[in-house]
Amino acid sequence: MSALTEALNRILHWLQQYSPNAISGFAPGLPLVEIETKLSQLPFRVSQEVYELYQCRNGNPYDGVFVYHRLLDLDGALEYAAAINKSYWREVREQDGDPQYLFPVLDFDGEYFAVPGGDASSPHTSVFHIGCDDGSLSLAFTSLTNMMLAIAECYETGIYTHINGDLEVADVVRFGEVRRKYNPDTVAALYADGW
Template sequence: MSDIKNALTRINYWFRKNHPAKIASLASGLSPLEIDNLFSGLSFKVSEEVREIYQWSNGYLINKCADDWIFDYMYLLSLESGVKEAQTWVEEHEEIALMYKYAGKPILPICMSDIEFLAVVATDDEQTTSPVIHISEIVEISLRYTNLTAMMLTIAESYETGGLFIGFKGYIEKDEKKYAAAYRKYNSGITNLALERFLKRFPEDSSWQTVELLHKDLYMSNSYGIEIPIISLKSKVVNTLLNLLQDEKYDSGFSVVLVLEELRAVDALIKGLQHPSKWVRSRAAFALGKIKAFEAVEFISQLLEDPDPMVQEAVKEALEMFKNQK
């Protein structure tokens, strides 16, 4: 039995034992031929994991679900609904179509709640897994799970350990500490994945959106306590971002500093203190205080005489954070 099938079996068992009504309305799975026929409507390929989940269950039609959420505040879309939604995104006006992509690749929605989605990213032929991304109601896109298998294993273990549970009103609730433990166990490589995608994507698209996407991905993984990645990979990204800061034509240095903050790149942030932009200087100072970079106190203090009042205020806030952290 594959890992994803094992996770789905565990989820099914937990619900049938504890809340059978919530899972009773899930549709039965599709045959491989039915899945192939529906996939023929897609202009891109998806991972083998998607086949496995739809052989387990075909979820709900987009207009037939109630509140029977089992996948962390969301319900499983039927493959028909997912394919139709993906087709709409691809066929929309070019600007809209670009919004529903992750790092330039199209996506297939798997789960939905109101107008939020979890979706899998299109794969190359040889890939058996691909990242799961979250799409907010205002179409902000960020990484959520390393892949669909990691998502299902996280959810299965969270139900079993109390990280996820059904509250008195019948809705899914979360014990953040227990859920984070399960998340770290199965998604430890998600930060590396975000950095690798950035380095691969950046030569093609060096816009602020690419940097902002990396910031969102790192913010999410840091919120769950995922460790900072291997030094060589981090160094490549930091050097790329420093080159951006030094490029006079690049006007989104603030976004760069946010990423450096998430990476705890102290030396790079210290260099940001001397940047011509007041926005970069002020955020670099604030970031160094926030990440407890005591070795930077001397450099930050030099900006107490900065000609811009906003920078001076950020420096004071940073120095105050150091006092509170002692």
């Protein structure tokens, strides 16, 4: 079992114990052939981690499971990818030295976590935070695997918890510390309050 699948299983195990209604929204994973067929329509390639993610689970409409975000189902991710990869946005990103193509996997009200696309698929790739106000990019995680490892640790240590029926980050400073532990050389903080 890969580290990504193991981290996802740790997250799902925690949710099963402490927030069963959040886990109930997870759709089963898709067959690799179906994922390959759908992703082949993109004008770019994504990392192998994206294929593995969608083999494990195909989305969850419940906001909050992954740092306030929900896992997009593959069809939804493809729709959002079409919108954020229009030529204007690609040109802006290229001028800023950012990846031209992005594939969003997590969403919260127009704010995304997305992996860059390229000419060839690689085993791992960075995860960028896309701001909802201005579309700005920040290097948030060094890979999907490291993102999920950080989130799993945050669940298991009480940093990310179930409060009054919602999943929330209980200690944003400690969340930031764990995120940077697994993801050195990423932005110091995703949000102004330190995490």
